[in-house]
Structure formats: structure tokens, C-alpha cells
Amino acid sequence: MTPLDDQQQATRTWFESLRDRICAEFESIERQAGSDARFAYIPWDRTEEDGTPGGGGVRGQMVGAVFEKVGVNVSTVGGRFSPEFAASIPGAEEDPRFFATGISLVAHMANPHVPAVHMNSRFLTTTRRWFGGGADLNPAVPNDEDTAAFHARLRAACAAHDPTFYPRFSKWAEEYFWLPHRQVARGVGGIFYDRLEDHFDEHFAFTRDVGEAFLDIFPQIVRKRLNQPFTAAERETLLDYRGRYVEFNLLYDRGTLFGFKTGGNIDAILMSLPPLARWS
Numbered sequence: 001m002t003p004l005d006d007q008q009q010a011t012r013t014w015f016e017s018l019r020d021r022i023c024a025e026f027e028s029i030e031r032q033a034g035s036d037a038r039f040a041y042i043p044w045d046r047t048e049e050d051g052t053p054g055g056g057g058v059r060g061q062m063v064g065a066v067f068e069k070v071g072v073n074v075s076t077v078g079g080r081f082s083p084e085f086a087a088s089i090p091g092a093e094e095d096p097r098f099f100a101t102g103i104s105l106v107a108h109m110a111n112p113h114v115p116a117v118h119m120n121s122r123f124l125t126t127t128r129r130w131f132g133g134g135a136d137l138n139p140a141v142p143n144d145e146d147t148a149a150f151h152a153r154l155r156a157a158c159a160a161h162d163p164t165f166y167p168r169f170s171k172w173a174e175e176y177f178w179l180p181h182r183q184v185a186r187g188v189g190g191i192f193y194d195r196l197e198d199h200f201d202e203h204f205a206f207t208r209d210v211g212e213a214f215l216d217i218f219p220q221i222v223r224k225r226l227n228q229p230f231t232a233a234e235r236e237t238l239l240d241y242r243g244r245y246v247e248f249n250l251l252y253d254r255g256t257l258f259g260f261k262t263g264g265n266i267d268a269i270l271m272s273l274p275p276l277a278r279w280s
Contacts, residue, residue: 002078007200008099011123012076014204015103018121018211019074022105023060025219030064033226037064039072044265046077054079059268063275066114066226070107071271075100077262085261090195091126099125100262102133103211104255106272107218108245112238113228115139115146115187115221116245118272119214120255121207130197131207134169135214136177136190137221140241141234146221147188153217154191157209161202169193179248186248194254239278246277 004012023039030037045056057075064070078099086092102122109116121133137150151170158165169191177186191210196203249256249272259269 002099004076004099007129007204008101008123008125011204012074012101014208014211015074015101015121018215019058019060019072019103022215023062023072025215026062026067026070026107029066029219029222029226030062032223033065035065037062037067042267044268046079046263046265048079048263052079054263057265057268059265059271061271066110066222068108068110069275070105071268072103072105073268073271074103075264075268077101077264079262082261089126090130091128095127097126098262100258104272108242108274109222111226111228112140112230112234113143114225115143116242116274117214117218119211119218121211122255123204123207128197129200130195131203132194132196133207133210134173134190134192135210135218136173136187136192138187138241138245140238141230142188143225146225149221150188150190150217153213154210157206157213158191160209161206165193165206166191177248179244179252181247181251182244184244186244236278236280239276240280242274242277243279246273249273 027038039060039062042059044059046054048054055077057073060072062070081089081092081096081098086096092098100122102120104120106118107116116138119135123131137147155166170189173189173192176192179186256269
């Protein structure tokens with residue numbers, strides 16, 4: 001992988017610092033629950049088909065009392081897209097060289113009243129450069145108060161940059177996190193954005209604020225619900241709901257596809273899958 005330029009290095013550094021703070025906060029929640037669970041960090045490297053280095057990343061994963069399984073992955077990769085995949089990526093049609101760095105997080109919770117969550121942000125470079133990402137809440141047992149708080153925090157992060165962002169990106173999330181074969185939403189939404197090109201400083205600032213918003217609101221929701229009693233039937237509902245999550249991530253998720261198409265680490269790509277799920 002070629003040396004990083006200033007923008008590439010700045011985004012990589014940010015994603016890694018966000019990972020560290022998120023993991024520390026999640027470990028703090030585990031300690032609050034009386035658990036000594038900690039993240040295990042597993043580095044991985046990627047090579048191009050010709051054997052040259054293609055970057056890599058670090059997969060952080062924790063199994064605890066509150067977080068039944070949570071993964072936080074930061075990857076920084078580069079190389080060449082396959083001709084078939086390059087045709088679908090802006091700016092790669094004539095020059096297949098690329099660079100990508102980003103953070104991807106999925107948390108599956110032990111208590112059905114604590115919502116699962118997904119968050120990711122990325123910076124991708126071909127002959128063009130852009131940011132993408134978002135966050136969405138995925139409760140097995142929806143709670144209107146939690147849904148409203150999650151959306152309000154993301155709305156505030158968007159409003160600080162562009163009044164059109166939240167209406168556009170929340171609608172995009174509704175459309176993206178949809179299971180066509182079941183005609184149901186994966187969760188209760190959030191925001192999803194992609195291909196924010198040009199204006200690097202402004203879009204990088206927005207991406208940072210999305211990360212900060214997530215780090216602010218999701219731990220609040222977890223702490224509020226982690227000791228809420230639940231029934232055996234609600235636990236079964238959780239396992240059924242996780243089946244939908246699996247279906248979405250394997251059939252439709254762009255990040256999963258990108259990871260497979262660029263020779264990413266299989267365990268890091270599939271860290272989004274829950275430890276237990278059920279199809280009944």
C-alpha cells in the first residue's frame with residue numbers, strides 16, 4: 001500500500017481514536033454491571049493478489065454481561081479493485097487503485113430491552129474522494145423514548161452542519177435498512193449517508209460529529225435499560241429479531257460486500273453477526 005497523504009492519515013487517526021474511546025466506554029458499562037469483560041484486539045493484514053501489502057486493521061471484540069457480542073473494527077486498506085468491482089465504484093472505472101479507512105461497529109446486547117446498534121464511518125479514495133457512514137438503532141423490543149432520543153441526537157449533529165442533512169439522511173436510512181424479501185425495516189432507523197465529495201474539511205467535521213453523537217447517546221440508552229427485567233418470551237423475540245439482522249447483513253449490506261470484494265479479513269467482516277440467532 002502506498003504511503004498515506006495528509007487527508008488519509010488524518011481520517012485514519014480519527015477513526016482509531018474514536019474506536020479507543022468507544023471501547024473504553026463500553027468496558028466502563030460492563031464494570032457498572034459487575035463484569036470484568038474487556039476488548040480483545042486482533043490485528044490483521046491484507047495482501048494484494050500479487051503478494052504486495054494491502055494494509056490491514058485491528059478487530060476489537062468483547063463478550064460480556066451487557067454486550068453479548070460487540071465488535072469495533074478499524075481498517076485501513078489500499079490496492080486495486082477487480083475490474084468487475086471497479087465498474088461500480090465512482091472514480092475507479094479507468095484507474096482501479098483505491099484507499100479506504102474507516103470504523104465499523106455492531107453491538108448485540110444480552111437484554112432484549114437494550115437495543116442492538118450499528119455505526120460506521122469511512123473515507124474512500126479513488127480518483128475521487130468521499131465520506132460515508134451513519135448509525136441506526138435495532139431494538140428487538142422497541143421503546144419510543146429510546147428511539148426519540150437516538151434520533152434527536154443525530155438530528156442535532158446533522159443540524160450543526162446542514163439543515164437538509166437529517167431529513168435526507170434519515171430517509172436514506174429508512175430506505176437502506178429495509179429487508180425487501182420480508183417487507184420490514186431492520187430496526188427503527190437513524191441516518192445513512194454516502195459519497196459526500198469535495199469540501200474535505202466540512203465533511204470530515206460532520207463525520208466526526210456523527211461519531212461523537214453516537215458516543216454520547218448510545219451509552220446513555222444502554223445504562224438506562226441494562227437492568228430492566230425481561231421475560232423468556234422477550235429473549236426468544238430477541239433471537240428471532242437477530243435472524244433479520246443476519247439476513248440484512250449477508251444479503252444487502254454494502255460494507256460486507258466491500259470487505260469481501262477487496263480481500264478483507266473474514267472475521268472482521270462478519271463480526272456484525274450475532275452470537276446466537278433463531279429462525280422459527
